[in-house]
Amino acid sequence: MSNIEQFLNGKLQERKDNLSIRNLSAYNLPVDFCSNDYLGFSRSVELKKLIDETVATVPLYLNGAGGSRLLSGNTQYTEETEQFIAGFHQAESGLIFNSGYDANVGLLSSVPQRGDTIITDELIHASIIDGCRLSHATRYKFLHNNLSDLEAKLQLAKGNVFVVVESVYSMDGDMAPLMEISNLCETYQANLIVDEAHATGIFGKKGEGLIKQLNLTEKVFARIVTFGKAMGTHGAIILGSKNLRHYLVNFARSFIYTTAAPIHNIIAIRSAYQLLHTIDHQLIHQKIGLFRKLIKEHNINALDSESTIQGILFSSNEDTKLAAGTLQNKGFDVRAILSPTVARGKERLRICLHTFNTDDEMISLVKHLKELN
Numbered sequence: 527m528s529n530i531e532q533f534l535n536g537k538l539q540e541r542k543d544n545l546s547i548r549n550l551s552a553y554n555l556p557v558d559f560c561s562n563d564y565l566g567f568s569r570s571v572e573l574k575k576l577i578d579e580t581v582a583t584v585p586l587y588l589n590g591a592g593g594s595r596l597l598s599g600n601t602q603y604t605e606e607t608e609q610f611i612a613g614f615h616q617a618e619s620g621l622i623f624n625s626g627y628d629a630n631v632g633l634l635s636s637v638p639q640r641g642d643t644i645i646t647d648e649l650i651h652a653s654i655i656d657g658c659r660l661s662h663a664t665r666y667k668f669l670h671n672n673l674s675d676l677e678a679k680l681q682l683a684k685g686n687v688f689v690v691v692e693s694v695y696s697m698d699g700d701m702a703p704l705m706e707i708s709n710l711c712e713t714y715q716a717n718l719i720v721d722e723a724h725a726t727g728i729f730g731k732k733g734e735g736l737i738k739q740l741n742l743t744e745k746v747f748a749r750i751v752t753f754g755k756a757m758g759t760h761g762a763i764i765l766g767s768k769n770l771r772h773y774l775v776n777f778a779r780s781f782i783y784t785t786a787a788p789i790h791n792i793i794a795i796r797s798a799y800q801l802l803h804t805i806d807h808q809l810i811h812q813k814i815g816l817f818r819k820l821i822k823e824h825n826i827n828a829l830d831s832e833s834t835i836q837g838i839l840f841s842s843n844e845d846t847k848l849a850a851g852t853l854q855n856k857g858f859d860v861r862a863i864l865s866p867t868v869a870r871g872k873e874r875l876r877i878c879l880h881t882f883n884t885d886d887e888m889i890s891l892v893k894h895l896k897e898l899n
């Protein structure tokens with residue numbers, strides 16, 4: 527075996543040994559407590575119909591964009607969609623990226639410069655960490671949701687300062703104390719960047735996200751809204767000033783050097799926003815409320831979360847995998863989140879709640895969890 531194959535095998539063996547090996551699986555179980563399709567848009571027949579009807583009206587429809595946005599891949603429809611989405615979230619402007627990963631990498635790698643400072647929550651998403659790694663700015667981490675640690679890091683910061691948080695954390699489901707963080711940013715003249723991936727569609731009167739719900743739209747420098755979760759489609763938008771948009775068009779490499787999303791995808795995104803206006807926005811919160819009540823009643827060891835993401839804690843990769851396997855055998859699609867993705871001793875089942883999960887499914891899941899937790 528060649529040296530490189532031996533290296534690959536060795537690294538994989540390490541993961542097998544500590545029970546953290548990842549494998550792709552193309553098979554989904556009947557009861558979805560795992561996907562980020564919180565509002566059921568991904569499976570929505572109504573959304574599919576809306577998309578199909580709009581696609582049929584597009585003159586000179588292209589299956590692929592044929593180039594990057596700066597070359598042949600831009601359309602008036604895409605730019606109108608960006609303006610429409612920015613308006614919905616009460617932002618001046620927006621620029622669509624091919625994914626939330628691309629958006630975060632593009633923003634963090636291009637805006638903060640050498641001599642600047644990026645301060646991120648310790649639980650920030652990998653796409654933000656990767657963006658910071660591509661930047662020449664200094665990066666500090668602050669303890670999760672810990673305001674005094676954030677302030678200590680703000681006191682050390684130099685140059686243009688950026689504080690990056692998620693409004694709802696993707697693995698813990700808890701929220702950032704956005705009011706207090708925004709006040710600190712104001713005091714220290716730092717620029718606040720908020721990733722709204724798991725708040726979009728869920729919080730705000732019509733799903734505009736937590737920043738709009740808390741009336742902080744004027745206080746943030748940039749927001750990242752992703753479409754692959756509650757919006758049921760794919761892609762992301764960075765919301766901010768017109769100036770920021772123009773800067774990203776010029777400097778964000780993950781925007782510039784990639785083929786634009788096909789028009790079909792842009793139509794899907796815009797249609798999902800149309801659908802968002804028609805749904806009952808209380809339903810998802812009723813589901814979250816019921817699940818919280820059930821796990822409290824059954825005294826289950828869970829993270830405190832008012833979002834669609836509910837973490838049920840176990841104390842090792844082995845226990846978490848065992849629990850996931852047992853529930854999967856009963857038809858529940860639940861996934862184990864193992865260390866090193868989360869801290870050792872905080873391994874968990876990441877239960878995602880959806881509008882389409884029936885009350886009976888939740889009651890049954892919690893009963894089984896009680897036997898395992």
Ligand SMILES: Cc1ncc(COP(=O)(O)O)c(C=O)c1O
Nearest residue numbers: 625626627651696721723752754
């Ligand atoms: C907080 C957060 N930001 C960004 C992303 C990346 O978004 P996308 O899946 O669109 O690349 C995710 C997805 O896992 C996420 O959870």
